[in-house]
Amino acid sequence: MLILLVLFFLGIPFLVLHLCHRFRYVNKLGAVVVAYIIGVVVGNVGILPDGSAGVQEAMTSLTIPLAIPLMLFSTSLADVFKLARVTFVSLLIGLVSVVIMVVSGYFLFTDDMTEPWKMGGLLIGLYTGGTPNLAALKLMLDVDETVYLVTHSADLVMGVFYLFFLLAMGQRFFSKFLPKSVVAESDRLTHSLDGQDPYYGILKRRFLVPLSKGFVLSVLVVGISVAISFLVPEEAQMAVIMLMITSLSLSLSFLSPVRRIPKTFELGMYFVLVFSVVVASMANVATLMAAALDVLYYVAWVVFGSLILQLLMSRLFRVDTDTMIITSTALVCSPPFVPVVAAALRNRSLVVPGLTIGIVGYAIGNYLGFLLAMLLRSW
Template identity: 30%
Template sequence: MIQSPLALVAAIAGVVVLALWLERRRVPGLWKLGATLLAIAIGGVLSNTGLVPPASPIYQAITGPVTDLAIVWLLLAVNLADLRKAGGAMLVAFGIAVAGTALGAFAGAFLFGNAVGDETWKLAGALTGTYSGGSLNFTAVSRAVDMSDALFVGATAADNVVTGLWLAACVVLPRWIGRYYPAPASSEAVPPGPATDHSSQDSSPDDDESAHPLFAGASVSTHQVAILVAAGFAIVIASRAVAAITPGINPVLWLTTLALAAGHVMPSGAKRGALQLGNLALLFFFVVIGIYSRIAEVLAVGVQVLFYALFVVAVHGVLLFLAGRFLRVDIGTLCVASQASVGGPGSALAVAVAGGWRSLILPGILVGLLGYALGTYAGMGIAGALRGFGF
């Protein structure tokens, strides 16, 4: 068993590298799982085979400050001022998509509450967060409500399955129901490219991230990395200081708010590389979650979590596409907005590319980043409301 703290850090870092490599190299049967689920699975193998200890101060550091830094770095990339470029139709569609997610999570608690148990309100909040902008919000809300490790892993697995299914649905739906909606403004073909965020379909292993619209111009210098590290620690420390004097407000909300505020005052050049750093730090968190997981506990979570996640996305989809039909929003905008909500900016990009909607690439990415900003608030709101109902 690995006992040395330094060796544990090296092992966790090695798992992150392996997860990314398996995702990018199209290893049969593995790469489609995505780096997130691979990191959790490999971490679980290390733990359940006794290669790493079940508890360590290293794990606490990663699930605490390191994860806080991941949230900060990802949110620094959000600039709400850019939303004017997204256009009114995309913003309206995204708003309806998020409302559908919240409605589905809230209603689902009454349907699945008995099966899920005492953590129903926590799961509802996490599902609201993740289907309002991506895995960043899932992680933030889950930590804020102190979700059990077994439920976190089970919900993550269900989330990946549902997100993948819905991504595929949004690719084929225009062929099935597109005739009932206005045509997208642009159906110009675009070269295929990777999508990098939430789901198991979120990256293409053969492409270079530097050519990706989400990471364009992301080459960073040592000075820029130093700025991001310093800013990240400063925001984490400041959020904890503010939370200490406002005990009625969850610290994660302060972390989110301060990171968003900092992202709007920092020069854009100083924020370059923030997405990469954030995604990397988040993978360390997922490895530790895998280590914390025991197979028996994960299996005990049961299939009800998958059904709950399916129900949330089903309500989201029905509300969005019915409202879109009534408001005469084109099918491309609806599909891209839905993926920005359910899967994040990378999934929105993937659907825009698959549909050949070049004009929707930037709007999709922008509202996906808006989901990063809003998802944690939405998730905490639904969790708090359901807790008030006695869940």
């Protein structure tokens, strides 16, 4: 029965991705959101067999360590140094804004929270990187499943309002305070950039063979990281494992044969979806609802507070409107939303720097989140 449960958790992401590919309204909702919904339903209707907790714990511990290398192998850190000065300044402003709002929110909204320093670390990882960093920091900081799910649910709620504001009126509003962006005619978009499904054909032989090599390499990275973790005390082992995985994966990304393996990021996201289904199935809905309000306030403070702070600093450093918006999108919403917002801004030249900023966020999110959590813990 437990073997069937493992196969069920591994199979649900295929269903989710198929639904996203087949139905536009499901795709707009997002694969991670659909995975969470299915997981919460499965975990709260009483159909899970006895002994499922052990399977769930094992799968949450394995999936994210496997996902991180796959998602980072295609990173081109050299692109960071090619960013225009204004884009690099905007990236630094965005990172500083998030850190300031997370730290200030820690003192405003966490009086009733247990181990609030963990929440601070989670939010840093989430809003400098994204869901993979949030999931990694859950393991690194030993965060309760319900706290993790409440945090991500609050992010989804605030993310809807944030993205709606950016798409509907962000450019008009921010251009009142910031220099207007100069867009070359060749970069002016008249159509959407978001029409291609990156998972399409991933199981075909031309992708499957090189992907299997990428997966084996990911397993080796995890194995080496686990081996190194035995050199430190037990309570620090998970943090060392995740930091070593991140560091080794980024080191391997400098090798062209590794960086050019196709679809590694998508395979990594598959494991993130597996993690999402499993961790959502471990959440108790009653506890979720009781804990949600304080976290929602904290998340709203970080999301919209960092946007306002970014606006003020961007005005000071003369960052243009479109660059400020795409930087905020890449950090707060993660790279997949960059083409969507670039299309709304009708500026194709934003796509590459926006994606680069988002990938930098993925790369540093674990480090920043863990470091800030430790600093808040010792405060």
